[in-house]
Amino acid sequence: MKSRPILSLFGLYLSVVCAWGDSYNVNVAPGYNLFANQLTLSSGDLNSVLGGGVVPGGTIL
């Protein structure tokens, strides 16, 4: 019966992997750029995407 929790954990792992499986890269040039988001981003939102030193001193408008 111990296999049931293991199977549940494996299912949870698969669902997480599938949920966050979509990704693409956006090329951002110095200066102004216009682009769009097509995904529901992770909980880190733009801190992980554009913040956190990725865009030092950057501005979104």
Next chain:
Amino acid sequence: MWDVPSQSFVTYGYALGKWRQGGTVVDPIINPGEAFYCQLNTASPLSIPFTGTASTSPTPIPGFTPTTLDYLLGSQTYDPTPGATYNYYDITGYAPVAGVSLFVPDGTAISGTPYSSPLEWNQYEYDGTSWHFGSSTGPVTSEPQILLAEGVWIGPSEVPEPTTMIAGALLLLPFGASILRLLCKTRTA
């Protein structure tokens, strides 16, 4: 980011590890299908990964009125096929209506809106039957397609200039005067 109700930009700045809107610390949230301008202050270009969940079909934008309001948008759906393109329906969740235009950046410097800097944008106008390049009098073209992560403006094809609106108001003056005269005559009778 573009705020539709106020028809103006909302600006977020990143400094000291936090996003701020004015003096308030707040994380900007960009939902699928929303486009935005990003000012990169570094000397070198960057490649930024976007990771999340994709929508298989577009959600019609609530209260969408592109014949009167401007929208800054991108596709709501994501197709992992390399080179995949997206159309008006993928962006808005609706079929186009007459008098609406889609503005794609033409590859030169980008700033403001297609109305403040029209030379930087390629306009595609829908007349109710066909898409035209430039304006409704321009050549008929196929439905505009945009690329992954590409941002576009969608809005009314023509925005009356202030002088046009003043001229229109002046045209109504004789009409108003005749109504006043009619009211005065009715009272004296």
